[in-house]
Amino acid sequence: MSTSETFSRENFSIRPAERKDCPLILEFVRELAEYEHLSDQVTAKAADFERHLFGSTPAAEVLIGEEHGVPVGFALFFTNFSTFLAKPGIYLEDLFVRPAYRGRGYGKALLTAIGKIAMERGCGRVEWSVLDWNQPAIDFYQSLGARMLKDWIINRVDGDGIERLAKG
Numbered sequence: 740m741s742t743s744e745t746f747s748r749e750n751f752s753i754r755p756a757e758r759k760d761c762p763l764i765l766e767f768v769r770e771l772a773e774y775e776h777l778s779d780q781v782t783a784k785a786a787d788f789e790r791h792l793f794g795s796t797p798a799a800e801v802l803i804g805e806e807h808g809v810p811v812g813f814a815l816f817f818t819n820f821s822t823f824l825a826k827p828g829i830y831l832e833d834l835f836v837r838p839a840y841r842g843r844g845y846g847k848a849l850l851t852a853i854g855k856i857a858m859e860r861g862c863g864r865v866e867w868s869v870l871d872w873n874q875p876a877i878d879f880y881q882s883l884g885a886r887m888l889k890d891w892i893i894n895r896v897d898g899d900g901i902e903r904l905a906k907g
Contacts, residue, residue, distance in 0.1 A: 756801035761788040771835040812836035826863035
């Protein structure tokens with residue numbers, strides 16, 4: 740499934756996000772942050788998504804999952820690259836299904852759509868992170884064949900740290 744296609748089965752469909760979806764994407768991000776107890780870290784605005792998802796150099800892509808045309812979840816992802824494989828990969832930044840719609844296979848359908856995109860693009864990997872306390876998500880991902888990479892530690896530089904890094 741390319742991001743220009745739409746997936747549909749019975750009451751659920753997946754479509755690529757459009758520019759007009761930026762306020763919805765922000766809404767999903769805020770709901771995800773609330774679930775993850777990270778609401779205080781969300782500084783994004785709909786205009787930021789519009790610029791970075793639909794501007795001259797899109798940084799990421801978004802799929803929207805809908806039940807009977809009602810948005811119920813999303814997946815935001817971008818291309819990365821493996822030097823070891825010499826192939827592109829997909830990094831899934833966010834996967835979220837609203838609580839009232841969980842248990843219906845929508846998260847799995849969104850991940851399956853990402854997998855199809857990865858296959859079409861010749862990707863060597865699909866990767867994502869999960870909070871260590873989120874056992875339902877860990878169990879769900881493992882049920883789909885994901886491996887938890889215990890020997891890798893995520894590093895992050897943000898905010899003022901980026902400026903310090905840039906100055907050397």
